[in-house]
Amino acid sequence: xxxxxxxxxxxxxxxxxxxxxxxxxxxxxxxxxxxxxxxxxxxxxxxxxxxxxxxxxxxxxxxxxxxxxxxxxxxxxxxxxxxxxxxxxxxxxxxxxxxxxxxxxxxxxxxxxxxxxxxxxxxxxxxxxxxxxxxxxxxxxxxxxxxxxxxxxxxxxxxx
Amino acid sequence: xxxxxxxxxxxxxxxxxxxxxxxxxxxxxxxxxxxxxxxxxxxxxxxxxxxxxxxxxxxxxxxxxxxxxxxxxxxxxxxxxxxxxxxxxxxxxxxxxxxxxxxxxxxxxxxxxxxxxxxxxxxxxxxxxxxxxxxxxxxxxxxxxxxxxxxxxxxxxxxxxxxxxxxxxxxxxxxxxxxxxxxxxxxxxxxxxxxxxxxxxxxxxxxxxxxxxxxxxxxxxxxxxxxxxxxxxxxxxxxxxxxxxxxxxxxxxxxxxxxxxxxxxxxxxxxxxxxxxxxxxxxxxxxxxxxxxxxxxxxxxxxxxxxxxxxxxxxxxxxxxxxxxxxxxxxxxxxxxxxxxxxxxxxxxxxxxxxxxxxxxxxxxxxxxxxxxxxxxxxxxxxxx
Numbered sequence: 023x024x025x026x027x028x029x030x031x032x033x034x035x036x037x038x039x040x041x042x043x044x045x046x047x048x049x050x051x052x053x054x055x056x057x058x059x060x061x062x063x064x065x066x067x068x069x070x071x072x073x074x075x076x077x078x079x080x081x082x083x084x085x086x087x088x089x090x091x092x093x094x095x096x097x098x099x100x101x102x103x104x105x106x107x108x109x110x111x112x113x114x115x116x117x118x119x120x121x122x123x124x125x126x127x128x129x130x131x132x133x134x135x136x137x138x139x140x141x142x143x144x145x146x147x148x149x150x151x152x153x154x155x156x157x158x159x160x161x162x163x164x165x166x167x168x169x170x171x172x173x174x175x176x177x178x179x180x181x182x
Numbered sequence: 183x184x185x186x187x188x189x190x191x192x193x194x195x196x197x198x199x200x201x202x203x204x205x206x207x208x209x210x211x212x213x214x215x216x217x218x219x220x221x222x223x224x225x226x227x228x229x230x231x232x233x234x235x236x237x238x239x240x241x242x243x244x245x246x247x248x249x250x251x252x253x254x255x256x257x258x259x260x261x262x263x264x265x266x267x268x269x270x271x272x273x274x275x276x277x278x279x280x281x282x283x284x285x286x287x288x289x290x291x292x293x294x295x296x297x298x299x300x301x302x303x304x305x306x307x308x309x310x311x312x313x314x315x316x317x318x319x320x321x322x323x324x325x326x327x328x329x330x331x332x333x334x335x336x337x338x339x340x341x342x343x344x345x346x347x348x349x350x351x352x353x354x355x356x357x358x359x360x361x362x363x364x365x366x367x368x369x370x371x372x373x374x375x376x377x378x379x380x381x382x383x384x385x386x387x388x389x390x391x392x393x394x395x396x397x398x399x400x401x402x403x404x405x406x407x408x409x410x411x412x413x414x415x416x417x418x419x420x421x422x423x424x425x426x427x428x429x430x431x432x433x434x435x436x437x438x439x440x441x442x443x444x445x446x447x448x449x450x451x452x453x454x455x456x457x458x459x460x461x462x463x464x465x466x467x468x469x470x471x472x473x474x475x476x477x478x479x480x481x482x483x484x485x486x487x488x489x490x491x492x493x494x495x496x497x498x499x500x501x502x503x504x505x506x507x508x509x510x511x512x513x514x515x516x517x518x519x520x521x522x523x524x525x526x527x528x529x530x531x532x533x534x535x536x537x538x539x540x541x542x543x544x545x546x547x548x549x550x551x552x553x554x555x556x557x558x559x560x561x562x563x564x565x566x567x
């Protein structure tokens with residue numbers, strides 16, 4: 023049941039426990055208890071809103087930076103990853119397989135600002151060997167959300 | 183001009199048509215009147231069809247349908263139900279279950295043969311039997327038995343002209359599902375009187391409470407059952423029009439003969455899409471089924487809260503509440519609800535006389551829209567009381 027609750031909340035975090043209880047055919051108390059428990063255990067970390075910033079009229083620039091790193095004995099990539107993710111400009115950091123080691127997502131007001139952050143902060147970090155910057159041009163889909171208005175329901179209004 | 187065929191003249195047009203005409207002029211109406219999934223066909227299925235078009239798969243297929251698709255269906259039925267059908271000659275791909283139903287009737291019936299079926303039921307059963315020269319014998323089912331048929335009533339309706347029993351669970355419009363004991367009893371009665379069973383199981387995957395009873399798996403049923411199923415509901419593929427029939431060699435051969443001369447084959451595009459659906463679409467369809475199940479609970483609670491009496495349907499995607507408390511007929515209720523609150527539902531009487539006093543509400547629509555519709559229905563019923 024926990025997984026079902028999570029899926030409902032993942033789709034719409036504002037779904038009330040009362041409604042979830044009806045959807046799953048269990049009592050409201052059971053749902054509240056399960057959610058509280060999952061919050062305590064950190065299964066549910068927090069609730070966020072998905073915003074189309076372009077529509078909100080706020081200019082934001084995203085870039086994916088591939089970073090090649092020398093791993094440090096004992097801590098591997100964790101040390102340098104930590105140094106990177108502490109910057110507020112850094113949106114996300116992933117350790118990945120392939121030609122590069124870390125994939126960093128940077129958020130800034132302008133391309134210039136992002137480029138300078140990479141050149142001055144990222145590239146100069148101890149252990150960083152090289153970087154490759156890819157600017158995000160258009161967001162089509164993110165975390166299962168398609169950034170495009172869904173079309174009209176095209177079915178016949180009444181059918182057998 | 184001379185008049186057209188009597189049997190066609192005597193068959194009234196579907197009771198759904200009139201509502202369709204009114205709703206289509208109301209762009210802001212919320213509709214719970216739709217008998218098809220609100221999901222679009224899973225992308226992998228659509229993409230597979232596009233790819234097959236690019237490769238030039240645009241010709242006829244075998245009259246039976248693509249052998250590859252029949253083989254996958256046979257494999258699926260073996261795995262899912264333990265059924266053994268030879269894909270070479272025991273499975274026929276049709277243009278939806280609708281065509282399969284028509285073929286089954288025409289393959290089985292001589293003029294005047296009777297077919298016993300239960301009401302309320304899908305709108306095409308009665309006309310299908312009549313168009314094939316048969317005599318439709320309806321057995322009413324009621325809310326008291328959860329719209330399940332009493333096998334003894336079937337027994338009582340048997341005459342020496344009876345040829346077949348047509349049965350469909352999970353049911354459109356009631357959402358009722360069959361119990362194994364009940365269906366076993368029906369099979370026994372059919373065996374006693376040497377009758378065919380035509381089992382329309384198009385909603386089989388959409389069973390939420392317990393296990394679906396697949397009729398041909400029951401002891402004694404396999405030889406006399408024509409099993410009808412398709413892709414429309416489980417894979418959200420209504421417009422592709424792909425169904426199939428499986429059964430005894432001679433019956434499938436007879437159905438194929440009619441299909442061969444009237445349809446030739448089901449469209450290859452739909453067959454290619456169905457092939458992808460049955461091979462790789464299980465997870466997609468499972469996700470849709472989960473969502474229907476959640477909506478089912480929301481709509482049933484909402485209808486009961488609104489003051490209508492609505493049993494919990496075990497399958498399909500319809501709730502079938504009684505509106506008797508309002509004192510209106512189904513037709514009046516639906517028309518007034520549409521004009522007053524702009525919510526479209528279908529009068530139960532469209533599915534047979536005993537559907538009078540009920541309405542069919544489809545929950546194949548988003549939960550937000552269901553909730554809006556429920557609010558309006560609540561207000562509407564409140565005013566009537």
